[in-house]
Amino acid sequence: MTIKRFLISAGIVLAFIIVVGTIGWMDNQQNNVQNLESRLNQLQNNLDERMQANLDSLKEELTNTIQQQNSNVFNVSYITTDYDKAKNLAKVTIKFQLKNYKKGNSVQVFYHNSNNTSSNPVNAILVGDIFQADLFLDLNANDPYSVCYSITSENIINEKIVDIDLIGELYGRFKIHVPNISFDKKKQKINFTMDGPEIRNFYQPNEKLKLIKCIIEVYNKNELIKTFDVTNQLQCVGDGQSFISDENTSMSFALQEEENSQYDDLSNISCKISATDGYGIHYDFN
Secondary structure, rough: OHHHHHHHHHHHHHHHHHHHHHHHHHHHHHHHHHHHHHHHHHHHHHHHHHHHHHHHHHHHHHHHHHHHHHEEEEEEEEHHHHHOOOOOEEEEEEEEEEOOOOOOOOOOOEEEEEOOOOOOEEEEEEEOOOEEEEEEOOOOOOOEEEEEEEEEHEEEEEEEEEEEEEHHHHHHOEEEOOOOEHHHHHHHEEEEEEOOOOEEEEEOHHHHEEEEEEEEEEEEOOEEEEEOOHHHHHHEEOOOEEEEEOEEEEEEEOOOOHHHHOOOOHHEEEOOOEEOOOOOOOEOOO
């Protein structure tokens, strides 16, 4: 082979290597561009979602502000002062002020909800410049109540004061984490594990909302297979009660040999926390 032919062959091989390398580099760059485009699209979607959430929040805030400015009602507050479990009633004291009010006119308060539950008007008492009224609301009603007022002599009828969600208020004072369950096949036990305090009841300032009974129930499908009573482990901390446990507290129980097969599928195993307060009101957390 002459030097000339060798150089030509070497040049062809080198050109081939350059072309292959260039193609590989271009493919790599294309992948990089595609990855960058994907990340940019994801970033754009996240930004769009955040912007939409912010816009929705601003829209809601603006709507509330406009409604407050147009409303005759301001400085609204309410507190649930008592419960009557036997009659399933909650006593709610509501307070509010009116921008335009002619002294001597009668102001009445009433309520209704989506189930057409309604009340007879209750006369509001004027204390200083604040109106006050006591309402007795049905604890069995799942939907919030709309509380309104009327001044019939001024032709102001059915203007809303506030919405009251009794069930949400009762359950909202709890902070609950229902434990996860693991199945130890070798030891043939269901291990029930909780990490730290799992039950918190912020009952203050009403002592009767304090829990007097609290149990954790374990079910296989719909069958109750084990109950743990943790009532005595509830301790008063700050403005409420807490279930105080050591880190990674474990609750477990042995199964009969012949029962093991029915617990192979953990999807059938579930937990429920049941509690009762000083009024006798019962709570379930799944």
